[in-house]
Amino acid sequence: MTVIRVEDLSKVYDSGFQALKGIDLDIQRGEIFALLGPNGAGKTTLISVICGLVNASGGRVLVDGHDNVTDYREARSRIGLVPQELTGEAFSTVWDTVSFSRGLFGKPASPLHIEKTLRSLSLWEKRRNKLMTLSGGMKRRVLIAKALAHEPQILFLDEPTAGVDVELRRDMWEVVRQLRENGVTIILTTHYIEEAEEMADRIGVIRAGELVLVEEKRELMRKLGSKALTLHLCEPLSRIPEALADHDLTLAEDGHALVYTYDASRQGDPEGDPAAIAELLAALQAAGIHFKDLHTRQSSLEEIFVSLVQESA
């Protein structure tokens, strides 16, 4: 199942700056893994080392069992890397650019594969266009087509939607999902928590060169997400009554709502919060406080992420 194994990886740049500190990470075949982290955390350094563009100072990387230093060609041929920007080549056509990328890996020409790739990225109609004439969205698709030209099993996307509008972002997400459905393993770096929340099966958080967390997205949200139960009251309160002092409540909306915050990880725990909620509701009734509506809200990955990064700061 493991398609990439990263063992005790470290990187010290010539300047003496240590960008990666003993990273251990396994990527599973067929997953979408999102690497989240603030600016300068080491995301680009990590994927550059895995892709063999930057030398590690310590540790090793196995790609499908092939060491990415001693067995560079085998390792590299399995990887496609989608950089942030398209450089040069403004006057080349889409077809030529993508075909050329395949050639760089020493693969024999395969017009069939190039056609399939262009069609899957809705670039077929544009194949004769020069890159300079393409829209930003189309250029991003060309970057992906180039990275897929040599038929890699693993695709790295470095900030795939940095600086694009919402519509294009959704478009790109759809493209990535489609690739995964076709069996490609995806590793993406992102600043956008929304992107990780939307796309990822697993999330890694990197901070100051250390992986501070790797977790299934669902598990992460279950474990760390707090829930808030908001009760909209029939009659506003000026303060929380004594009888409810034992319950962890706050008054909101000018006294028109009571908010109870609890740990979502204890859901389903008979000793935990469901009992506490039942008790709370009973106590409200006993105190003669009636509510006309209620809703619960789970904290988003964004809130979870911010608290994580602050916690380890």
Ligand SMILES: Nc1ncnc2c1ncn2[C@@H]1O[C@H](COP(=O)(O)OP(=O)(O)OP(=O)(O)O)[C@@H](O)[C@H]1O
């Ligand atoms: N060639 C280099 N020489 C010295 N330091 C470098 C070099 N490249 C990157 N760094 C430093 O290493 C750290 C990690 O950089 P990296 O680009 O990996 O971060 P990142 O998480 O990808 O950030 P961003 O989201 O801003 O791209 C930064 O502090 C950066 O200044």
